[in-house]
Amino acid sequence: MAVYVVGDIQGCYEPLRQLLDNIAFDPAKDTLWCTGDLVNRGPDSLKTLRYLKSLGDACICVLGNHDLHLLELVAGGQPYRRDTLSDVIEAPDCHELIEWLRSRPLLHHDAGLGWCMVHAGLHPRWSLNKAIRRAHAVEANLRGDEWKTFCQQLHHMKFPVSEPAKDDPARALFSTAVFTRTRYCTQDGFFNWNVRTGSSSNKKEKAWFKHNRLAWVDDCNVVYGHWAANGLVAGQPHVLGLDTGCVWGGSLTLARLEKGGCKQIESEQVCAVQAKDAHSQPTVVAGELNDAATFAMMIDETHGSAPETRRHAAEVSAESGREESPESEQVSRVSGGDLPDDQGSSG
Ligand SMILES: [Mn+2]
Numbered sequence: 001m002a003v004y005v006v007g008d009i010q011g012c013y014e015p016l017r018q019l020l021d022n023i024a025f026d027p028a029k030d031t032l033w034c035t036g037d038l039v040n041r042g043p044d045s046l047k048t049l050r051y052l053k054s055l056g057d058a059c060i061c062v063l064g065n066h067d068l069h070l071l072e073l074v075a076g077g078q079p080y081r082r083d084t085l086s087d088v089i090e091a092p093d094c095h096e097l098i099e100w101l102r103s104r105p106l107l108h109h110d111a112g113l114g115w116c117m118v119h120a121g122l123h124p125r126w127s128l129n130k131a132i133r134r135a136h137a138v139e140a141n142l143r144g145d146e147w148k149t150f151c152q153q154l155h156h157m158k159f160p161v162s163e164p165a166k167d168d169p170a171r172a173l174f175s176t177a178v179f180t181r182t183r184y185c186t187q188d189g190f191f192n193w194n195v196r197t198g199s200s201s202n203k204k205e206k207a208w209f210k211h212n213r214l215a216w217v218d219d220c221n222v223v224y225g226h227w228a229a230n231g232l233v234a235g236q237p238h239v240l241g242l243d244t245g246c247v248w249g250g251s252l253t254l255a256r257l258e259k260g261g262c263k264q265i266e267s268e269q270v271c272a273v274q275a276k277d278a279h280s281q282p283t284v285v286a287g288e289l290n291d292a293a294t295f296a297m298m299i300d301e302t303h304g305s306a307p308e309t310r311r312h313a314a315e316v317s318a319e320s321g322r323e324e325s326p327e328s329e330q331v332s333r334v335s336g337g338d339l340p341d342d343q344g345s346s347g
Helices: 013-022 045-054 065-074 094-102 128-143 147-156 170-181 292-303 307-323 325-336
Strands: 003-006 031-034 059-061 107-110 115-118 221-224 239-241 251-257 270-274 283-286
Touching: 013 045, 013 251, 013 270, 045 059, 045 094, 065 094, 065 147, 065 170, 107 128, 115 128, 128 147, 128 170, 147 170
Parallel strands: 003 031, 031 059, 115 221, 221 239
Antiparallel strands: 003 251, 107 115, 251 270, 270 283
């Protein structure tokens, strides 16, 4: 009866299955949480979706920006050059998979466990209850009859940098961006949707979980993905960041969640597999859930504490900055209009 949470899969189906084999995941007893970005850029988006859907109630996924991009494509949006979503779109069961995907939540909260999961982040001024209300409002749009209209808005419109008024239709766009794209924001809730690596030049902007006053902090711990350039964020008071960039040549990381919070996330609760590139067979870098030594090694590799691995982290960060185009290409779309794929991505 364990709850496991895995970081951004992005179609890396083989590493996922290897990771689940390593922990002897049993869907009859265990639950798998996924931090979103289930699909795109990796080789096996279709297999990944089919497998996660087949797990039924044993799997809880929140939506990430790449998952929303898939919904946007089905709703008539334009594909990006590096998309690897055509296998899903051309699949005979595409309709069933899309219906399943658009009914996934943006936020999942387990009160008994004391953990909440989102893809990217939360607003510093949102309590947990307010965040749940904001997520429900977006989910109603995605699950409703007008879901394609909403996805077209997500695809074409610019995200507000701060929260619009209650009756402003852009509020749902802003909430969607908070849950699925957040990295840097100010204490007052002004979000920078463009900076994704390194640090922001605006001193008031910090990583969303690093502000002094966070309205949700007394209500739950938060597990998230999305920020591969930051690598594994563990041992923090309130957050657990699990996107270790499998699709960029990093690793796919899984943790076992328990009551009591992030400081209890110790070595024996985390394991990871690494795929040299997204198309090769994964190798275990920290496959024993109780092997503290290999876990420490993995932190070095993903967090960049040794010179060799700092370089690796920099490569991952540069790569993700250049390639994560459902974000960057939206930036180019709204600011530059018809820039080619690779331009405008530096934000
Ligand atoms: Mn993401």
